[in-house]
Amino acid sequence: MTILAALLFLMLVGAIIAVETTNLLSAVISVGAVGFLLSIAFLFLGAPDIAITQLVVEILCLVILIRATISRDLTAVSGEREFFGMVVGVALVVLVALAGIAAFEQFPPFGEPVMARFPDDAPSATYLAEGLDRTGAANIVTAVILDFRAYDTLGEATVLFCAILGALALMRRRARRQRDGDETEEGDAA
Amino acid sequence: MNDPHAKEGMSLIVKTVTRWLKGFLLLYGAYIVLYGHLTPGGGFAGGVIVACAFILVFLACGAGIGHRTLGRLAASELDSAGALIFTAVGALGIALGGVFFRNFIRTPPEAHFRLLSSGVIPVCNIAIGLKVGTSLFMVLAILSAVHVAVKGGRRRMVRRREDKS
Numbered sequence: 537m538t539i540l541a542a543l544l545f546l547m548l549v550g551a552i553i554a555v556e557t558t559n560l561l562s563a564v565i566s567v568g569a570v571g572f573l574l575s576i577a578f579l580f581l582g583a584p585d586i587a588i589t590q591l592v593v594e595i596l597c598l599v600i601l602i603r604a605t606i607s608r609d610l611t612a613v614s615g616e617r618e619f620f621g622m623v624v625g626v627a628l629v630v631l632v633a634l635a636g637i638a639a640f641e642q643f644p645p646f647g648e649p650v651m652a653r654f655p656d657d658a659p660s661a662t663y664l665a666e667g668l669d670r671t672g673a674a675n676i677v678t679a680v681i682l683d684f685r686a687y688d689t690l691g692e693a694t695v696l697f698c699a700i701l702g703a704l705a706l707m708r709r710r711a712r713r714q715r716d717g718d719e720t721e722e723g724d725a726a
Numbered sequence: 727m728n729d730p731h732a733k734e735g736m737s738l739i740v741k742t743v744t745r746w747l748k749g750f751l752l753l754y755g756a757y758i759v760l761y762g763h764l765t766p767g768g769g770f771a772g773g774v775i776v777a778c779a780f781i782l783v784f785l786a787c788g789a790g791i792g793h794r795t796l797g798r799l800a801a802s803e804l805d806s807a808g809a810l811i812f813t814a815v816g817a818l819g820i821a822l823g824g825v826f827f828r829n830f831i832r833t834p835p836e837a838h839f840r841l842l843s844s845g846v847i848p849v850c851n852i853a854i855g856l857k858v859g860t861s862l863f864m865v866l867a868i869l870s871a872v873h874v875a876v877k878g879g880r881r882r883m884v885r886r887r888e889d890k891s
Binding site for chain 1: 765774778785798802808809813826839844857858861862869870871
């Protein structure tokens with residue numbers, strides 16, 4: 537519990553530095569630090585699957601952000617902050633914080649899952665009790681995401697696939713040049 | 727030594743360490759993918775590690791050798807193959823079990839905790855690993871091929887000149 541509080545505090549510090557600094561490289565590294573601390577927090581909360589995924593995705597994001605964009609693109613932050621935008625932002629943060637406080641009061645205490653209160657009615661009880669026999673997978677997380685909830689995973693895979701498809705279609709070069717050529721030809725024909 | 731790409735990328739030390747490390751990285755990614763149904767991990771995490779291995783080669787040895795290791799066409803074909811395998815498993819679930827994504831290979835209780843268990847889940851893991859690994863490699867390949875520059879007072883995405891693909 538103390539470790540989690542310390543991790544949370546460090547994550548808050550990292551997030552504030554990321555927002556406040558004017559150097560984009562420092563901001564990206566601060567966001568990366570927040571991600572790594574989150575990965576450690578997942579490990580202490582007993583979710584090694586998510587911890588591994590968070591760690592490797594964080595490494596990949598840092599590498600891509602630093603190598604592929606920051607060292608090449610325009611990264612200068614210029615101009616003053618708009619007053620109206622800042623007021624709206626602060627108001628939204630206060631609103632979301634109030635809603636969050638109200639929501640967290642409804643939560644069960646930390647470390648006591650809802651399942652412990654209603655052992656027979658919780659949906660996850662079925663998965664835990666029968667997951668191994670029905671799927672044969674020893675890792676219950678994989679059993680849920682690839683067997684009981686495989687349709688969700690198909691949706692996630694489709695999102696990734698479409699994102700890459702769109703990026704490839706936007707960044708290609710040959711087809712655009714051909715289309716430019718076609719346009720002139722069509723202009724001649726018309 | 728007449729390799730035109732030999733001078734690209736980082737220093738000799740980085741390239742040598744990359745040559746030693748890339749095999750282990752690929753092996754670790756394949757392990758995370760293949761044992762996803764037994765130990766923490768799975769297709770997504772393992773696929774990202776595989777992508778990291780290719781990105782290491784891409785960054786250390788330069789874009790020329792990086793594209794030769796895993797070309798953009800090969801990457802998009804592997805990506806599509808992963809998506810097709812995953813959808814085919816779902817469709818086979820309808821054909822053989824009556825329900826989309828039905829696990830149509832039953833696992834007897836004595837096969838639990840073995841590598842060959844849990845029916846179609848390892849197949850799905852491999853398909854997702856292929857998909858995620860190649861997709862995330864393509865993210866870096868695409869992003870490193872274009873950059874934002876000011877042309878005529880406006881910010882535009884332009885291709886870097888050394889990228890001849």
